[in-house]
Amino acid sequence: MIRRGEDSMTLKTRVEALVAEFKANGRIVIVGASLAGLRAAEALRNEGFTGRLTIIGDETCEPYDRPPLSKGVLLGRVPADHTTLPRLRTTDADWKLGVAATGLDRVTKRLLLDNGEKVPYDRLLIATGTRARPWPNPAEAALDGVFTIRTRDDAARLRERLAAGPKRVLVIGGGFIGSEVASVCRELDLPVTLAERGEAPLVGALGGVIGQIAADMQREAGVDLRCGVGVTSLDGDGNGRLRRASLTDGTTLDVDVVVAALGSIRNVEWLEGAGLAAGRWGVGCDAGCRAFDINGVVTDSIFVAGDIARAPHVLYEYQFLSMEHWDNAVLGAAVAAHNMVSLEPDRYPHLILPAFWSGQFGVNIKSVGVPPFADEIVFTQGSVKERRFAAAYGYGGRIVAAVTFNQGKWLEYYAAQIERSGPFPPPPPGWDKPEDMTPMPAEFKDPSSATAMPEVVLTGHDPSERRAEYRPRRR
Numbered sequence: 383m384i385r386r387g388e389d390s391m392t393l394k395t396r397v398e399a400l401v402a403e404f405k406a407n408g409r410i411v412i413v414g415a416s417l418a419g420l421r422a423a424e425a426l427r428n429e430g431f432t433g434r435l436t437i438i439g440d441e442t443c444e445p446y447d448r449p450p451l452s453k454g455v456l457l458g459r460v461p462a463d464h465t466t467l468p469r470l471r472t473t474d475a476d477w478k479l480g481v482a483a484t485g486l487d488r489v490t491k492r493l494l495l496d497n498g499e500k501v502p503y504d505r506l507l508i509a510t511g512t513r514a515r516p517w518p519n520p521a522e523a524a525l526d527g528v529f530t531i532r533t534r535d536d537a538a539r540l541r542e543r544l545a546a547g548p549k550r551v552l553v554i555g556g557g558f559i560g561s562e563v564a565s566v567c568r569e570l571d572l573p574v575t576l577a578e579r580g581e582a583p584l585v586g587a588l589g590g591v592i593g594q595i596a597a598d599m600q601r602e603a604g605v606d607l608r609c610g611v612g613v614t615s616l617d618g619d620g621n622g623r624l625r626r627a628s629l630t631d632g633t634t635l636d637v638d639v640v641v642a643a644l645g646s647i648r649n650v651e652w653l654e655g656a657g658l659a660a661g662r663w664g665v666g667c668d669a670g671c672r673a674f675d676i677n678g679v680v681t682d683s684i685f686v687a688g689d690i691a692r693a694p695h696v697l698y699e700y701q702f703l704s705m706e707h708w709d710n711a712v713l714g715a716a717v718a719a720h721n722m723v724s725l726e727p728d729r730y731p732h733l734i735l736p737a738f739w740s741g742q743f744g745v746n747i748k749s750v751g752v753p754p755f756a757d758e759i760v761f762t763q764g765s766v767k768e769r770r771f772a773a774a775y776g777y778g779g780r781i782v783a784a785v786t787f788n789q790g791k792w793l794e795y796y797a798a799q800i801e802r803s804g805p806f807p808p809p810p811p812g813w814d815k816p817e818d819m820t821p822m823p824a825e826f827k828d829p830s831s832a833t834a835m836p837e838v839v840l841t842g843h844d845p846s847e848r849r850a851e852y853r854p855r856r857r
């Protein structure tokens with residue numbers, strides 16, 4: 383006779399044996415050979431996975447780091463091919479580079495590749511990230527002198543053009559990347575115009591109050607900043623070289639370089655027909671990085687990490703967040719890797735607070751939390767005039783985000799406040815309290831109005847809260 387205790391012990395032992403067998407001999411495939419893909423591969427090996435590991439990436443080069451592309455590389459301080467990501471350990475993986483995944487068959491658990499190959503998997507990690515949104519008119523986008531910036535080659539080409547001393551650069555879009563490019567141009571002493579449809583740069587990510595400070599910074603640095611202004615067309619000469627841009631303020635500009643910094647598009651097309659919850663906002667997954675199928679049922683063998691992942695966050699009313707940030711890719715990869723080889727009770731949640739940094743116009747901007755979730759902002763430290771300050775964002779009486787300009791050392795304090803749902807306004811940590819600490823509207827626009835693409839996108843889980851999904855992209 384088998385007593386109940388023995389029975390469950392046998393089951394536990396059997397399950398543990400299955401996990402051990404999977405860790406020793408399973409097949410894991412990672413699609414996307416960049417930051418999230420590489421760090422997930424390394425984490426899998428650290429977790430003791432010794433089975434077969436395949437990494438598929440459509441770029442031909444080794445994984446590289448993107449943040450320097452719009453900063454040091456454009457300035458000429460870092461050659462584009464010196465951005466290769468450091469390897470933290472050996473991955474002992476089968477790297478298939480220069481090959482794209484074109485389909486996923488979940489029934490037979492196979493990936494289809496553009497070279498005709500079919501790759502079987504037991505567990506799959508989707509880490510295909512995003513690509514730059516191109517200038518929407520294909521003929522104009524093809525003009526010699528029109529750039530986007532997402533890849534190492536994009537950055538190398540743009541660097542070459544900037545180094546050649548163009549007459550004027552036009553940056554379209556005042557989000558982080560557009561603003562960084564404008565900053566580089568001024569550092570290189572190049573005339574630059576930035577056209578932003580919203581009323582200030584960075585307004586989508588940080589709101590109107592901070593956006594005005596960013597606008598002042600740009601103008602002081604000599605950027606011809608035009609807010610509330612779009613670009614209607616780009617014109618070339620008979621040889622297909624960019625010559626002119628027409629703007630909605632009725633002016634035309636003679637330009638020989640245009641950088642379209644219009645945000646990103648998630649690389650989900652290859653998942654069409656796979657029955658996953660994949661769409662324009664990324665691939666939906668739970669807080670443990672497991673992908674949802676199209677009906678919202680969690681899968682058990684498909685995981686998601688990096689820019690393409692879209693997961694609910696407890697601190698933000700369980701809204702699904704898509705975070706296009708470096709830290710999110712690194713930590714999401716570690717959590718996904720751990721959960722891929724762990725039993726349910728041992729799984730971790732990926733509950734990182736969104737955080738990003740940007741360097742522009744001599745200022746180090748850092749943010750933590752989700753600023754667009756807020757409706758109020760208060761300056762808590764330092765001086766706006768000196769471009770050295772901290773501000774906290776609030777919603778419903780609690781702190782939900784913070785931003786610092788040249789005050790990054792205080793970010794941890796604000797992160798701790800956010801993590802424990804501290805009060806808004808928060809008690810200022812430093813001695814350098816600003817004169818005016820009155821909360822004011824944070825000035826985030828209705829998501830249906832045209833603004834720069836925010837770096838953090840909020841989308842709702844409840845039909846009545848799904849406004850963020852409506853964001854017109856028409857010109």
Ligand SMILES: Cc1cc2nc3c(=O)[nH]c(=O)nc-3n(C[C@H](O)[C@H](O)[C@H](O)COP(=O)(O)OP(=O)(O)OC[C@H]3O[C@@H](n4cnc5c(N)ncnc54)[C@H](O)[C@@H]3O)c2cc1C
Nearest residue numbers: 414416417418440448449482483510511512688689707708
């Ligand atoms: C110019 C620039 C500056 C940035 N600066 C900052 C910064 O200052 N701070 C910050 O926090 N973040 C910054 N970021 C964002 C940061 O780089 C990203 O969050 C990070 O790269 C995300 O990594 P990922 O692996 O998820 O996606 P990605 O880096 O986008 O990698 C996805 C990979 O998958 C490949 N792929 C796509 N589809 C397929 C397919 N079907 N088959 C095979 N492979 C495929 C892609 O080509 C790519 O190589 C910046 C990004 C850019 C572009």
